Amino acid sequence: MRIGLVCPYAFDVPGGVQFHIRDLAEYFIARGHEVGVLAPVDDLDADLPAYVTSCGRAVPVRYNGSVARLTFGPVTSSRVSRWLEEGGFDVLHLHEPVTPSASLMALWASTEPVVATFHTSNIRSRAMHAANPLLRPSTEKIRARIAVSEEARGTVRRHLGGDAYIIPNGVDTRRFAPDGAVTRWSGTPERPVLAFLGRIDEPRKGLQVLLAAMPTILDAIPATRLVVAGPGEVAEIASRLDPRVRSATEFLGAVSEEDKVALLRSADLYVAPHTGGESFGIVLVEAMAAGAPVLSSDLEAFVAVLGDSPSGRTFPVGDIGSLAGTVLELLRDPAERERLSALGLRRARSFDWDVVAGRVMAVYETVIEGADNSPVEPMLRAGLLSRLRWPMRGEV
Known part of the structure; x- marks a missing residue:
């Protein structure tokens, strides 16, 4: 054809x-x-x-x-x-x-x-x-x-x-499939890794919501790392951050497909704090296909991707306190993260x-x-x- x-x-x-x-x-x-x-x-x-x-x-x-x-x-x-x-x-x-x-x-x-x-x-x-x-x-x-x-x-x-x-x-789920390799983004129980992908200067991607939740997260688990991948003006955003949050955050800028896959495979939790304007949630599918447990805002498009099971956790759009609380709950519960990872891998195959x-x-x-x-x-x-x-x- x-x-x-x-x-x-x-x-x-x-x-x-x-x-x-x-x-x-x-x-x-x-x-x-x-x-x-x-x-x-x-x-x-x-x-x-x-x-x-x-x-x-x-x-x-x-x-x-x-x-x-x-x-x-x-x-x-x-x-x-x-x-x-x-x-x-x-x-x-x-x-x-x-x-x-x-x-x-x-x-x-x-x-x-x-x-x-x-x-x-x-x-x-x-x-x-x-x-x-x-x-x-x-x-x-x-x-x-x-x-x-x-x-x-x-x-x-x-x-x-x-x-x-x-x-x-x-999504080519085979390309994202977990391989167990250790990368510079791999976390530990004492130093877990949160991952975010998206344009950092596009408000609807919600990075500002996640950054605002980080002080509460760091109060409870001080060694938490946030890895941010995506284009945008890092200097302007970083200059407004609490020093602790800036120290805990690694801005990668635009990344290759290989690095994106590696980051998603390595993350202890993938966070999608988007605030609106999303008709789907391709990054959620990619994260699930990589075996990363997913926490997202409860946009209708994201809820639909996660399914009724659901294959990830959600929090109310823009609710900084709820986001911080759910992140901490999941970081403290490796069994729940493992359960969400397994559900996500299965759900991703549908896409x-x-x-x-x-x-x-x-x-x-x-x-x-x-x-x-x-x-x-x-x-x-x-x-x-x-x-x-x-x-x-x-x-x-």
Whole structure:
């Protein structure tokens, strides 16, 4: 099958959508499919994978509590059209198709059967609501809609109308599987390690909540270490910290995939204190796949990832006291951490690419077969419904 994937965000800048598209492309390539990816880039000299075609340089735009790097305009439009003409794709898979970037332009220009994945949770987006009358004629070209979570599905329903199937983000769980190796981040009972991954200067990632909890944690277990991985201005944040917290915190900056895996395998507890704007929780899945017990804020998207069992512990969003208390409870209870680790490893397998990509391929095949039918008909076929059934919360 010839598959075209379009990414609206700069492909050379780390991000959940970019990683999802990269992993999906490489999964299908490894299984004999021809895959092309179109995306903007931040650095025109970036070393891109052979399957990626640049459609121009990205520019930063504030969006949904973060900064998205997008591209638009006549030059991008020309490159998108040329890529589509040369690709000869059997199916075109657009990610975030209403974001004003390459995906939207590909939707306008497409003649192939179109599948769209919606990643964002943004129920209150006034921009999407205002643009709906302009977007609706284009979105009617989409033959199958995928949302990565119930939150993303709600955004589709509210702003675009219609529905979407939930197919979550995928993780190569084998790459994260615990190997028992000792690293410089490995903790001990007397000196446990907390881990955090995310942009340190992006408020919705919640690092400020975790840092505010650290004095209480250090009062009880003075040798606790906090390892923070992610880009951002360390000096500005560090200058405002209590000296004890600064001494206990190691800022790694942006890390390689290898170091990310090693850190997650080594952590005594992975903490996700995010405060909002999350439609999924890919880092929770990665932490669980690495065997790290997980403590997260109780965002709906995170609760859904952990499942009804649950496979991790939660605390109320932004509640510093509850976060500190639960961290201490778990650090003092190695048996409970071991139980959560085992549950997390099992839960993570539900998000493995073998499962997720198989469901995406089912959508492709059904959309191609029904290309001459109405946009909704392929989604109603019983065969596809049975192939796409996703475990309810608590099922693994």
